[in-house]
Amino acid sequence: MFVDEAKIYIKAGDGGDGCVSFHREKYIAAGGPDGGDGGKGGDIVFKVDDNISNLIDFRYKKKYTAEKGQNGSSKNCTGRNAPDLVIKVPRGTVVREAATGRILADMSCDEPVVIARGGKGGRGNAHFATPTRQIPKFAKPGFRGDEYEVVLELKLIADVGLVGFPNVGKSTLISVVSAARPKIANYHFTTLTPVLGVVKIEEGKSFVMADIPGLIEGASEGIGLGHEFLRHVERCRLIVHVVDVSGIEGRDPIEDFNAINRELANFSEEFAEAPQIVAANKSDMAEPEQIKSFREYVEKTGLPFYEISAATTAGTKELVYGVWERLQQLPPVKQFEAQPLTQEELDDKLLSKKDFKVTTEDGIYFVEADWLWDVLRSVNMDDYSSLQYFQRVLRASGIIDRLLEMGIREGDTVSIFDFEFEFVN
Structure with a gap:
């Protein structure tokens, strides 16, 4: 059977969770926090295999999930990074996002392509120690890995x-x-x-x-x-x-x-x-x-x-x-360029789910919103205009208003995933 189109679900591995731990050793009092970071989740990598001629394997297996990164542990030990999950496809396979139809990759060359990136590991409590917060009893969970429902479409590579x-x-x-x-x-x-x-x-x-x-x-x-x-x-x-x-x-x-x-x-x-x-x-x-x-x-x-x-x-x-x-008079065989999301499409995607949760612990305001992970990945913290965009997203989603309702004041710390900043209204 020749199969040249298939739809599958791919999920990169989540990052491992950071560890909450305190150094304990005889004769050493108040050893301080020593929780390590979580490991990175595995990427989903597509690779060309010339021994495969069609997509029939994807008719029988439709879900591909990479491993989660290992959790951090005491003594500042970082968790192990998860291995990448390599998916082999025939040469000429075009990978599209099922929801939008945009091209994620054209598997025409020998170089592997990362389609879904694994989540970064969460930070252990050792990162959160400050002169005023010497015993942080919290750590950060690992970030979510990318996930897509993708359509694989085989377009044979031929000159004629x-x-x-x-x-x-x-x-x-x-x-x-x-x-x-x-x-x-x-x-x-x-x-x-x-x-x-x-x-x-x-x-x-x-x-x-x-x-x-x-x-x-x-x-x-x-x-x-x-x-x-x-x-x-x-x-x-x-x-x-x-x-x-x-x-x-x-x-x-x-x-x-x-x-x-x-x-x-x-x-x-x-x-x-x-x-x-x-x-x-x-x-x-x-x-x-x-x-x-x-x-x-x-x-x-x-x-x-x-x-x-x-x-x-x-x-x-x-x-x-x-x-x-x-x-000899014609250009090379056509390759399809990957299509990144436009800013408008990114805004629509990110703000389509505005659910969020704000909690406080040790004077820090923690904002939990899964969709903000994609926002943070698109923001360059060293660029002023990019930070302005990030601020507009926080205002448009209602997060700033919720922080004000909870009594936040200028100079208080806000934490979103692993990004902390002082609140300025």
Whole structure:
């Protein structure tokens, strides 16, 4: 079974909790706090594995959770950092956030990508000792790890994509110009999954060709098999449009040519402008008038035209060299850039849950709000404008008003996660 799309849940490990401990040793009075910090939670890391060809494994396992960092302990011992959880995917997998559709990563290169970061460990009570607070009886819990529901979408990496109606000879063509061995038979939808083949021109010159399962009219709207695999054409630098010019099935090659181009354009506007070469296949069974009429129509559109017979290999060498020459003029295989959240999207996401809790202990005001963790990660404490943004968030969420209601005064300490500051109204 070929699976090229899956939805999974990923959760990075939470940070370990800080420790509340006091040094106890014979003959040493008032040893002071010695609680250590918690360890960092494990990251969720995606990595390309060329031994994996599709996403079928993610149909059976849909939840991936990294380990939590170890809690801190006495004697200022920091907890162990949790190991990263590495998820292996086939090359060409695009990782999207399910809720927004934004791209988190394009797994086209060999470098691993951290998709969800583990939580930082909480600080032990040794950090909170001051001349006026010598026996802090509290520590900080570990931070939460990132969590996402993500959609994995496999978009094959190929230089050239073969498109066309079913049974026009795409599989035969890729089998004679490369070492690929797809199933070939004289009926529609013989090819049920995309097939990749490496086409070698000469030593040091080659390109990757993809046989995309046959399209039909309405494919862009989900009709037939083609809709499921149109995504694999998106990365292709060049489209080779294979058309049955013989008309032996009672079809008009011009109508087929226009129909497939409409489906490509309906699926993606980029396809309408994509570089294309037309290969008139089964020319050995076509009348000269049929070939001439189709050639004249295609050349009026400005597209290169090649007359071939994949079954007899006639014209295939010329086509391959024509494809190679065209590829030299085109940019590299398309890669999808990760899409960070805009400031407005970040604000909406962060303030969508304004629940918070404010407590006091030893004169410190502790603000607990899970959504503030994302705010703190986006704020540069050394930048004035960034601090202003942080202040606006606190006011908009009602935290400042709650602190004032609880009687906070200027100079009092406010603690949010591991960030402490003096309150200034």
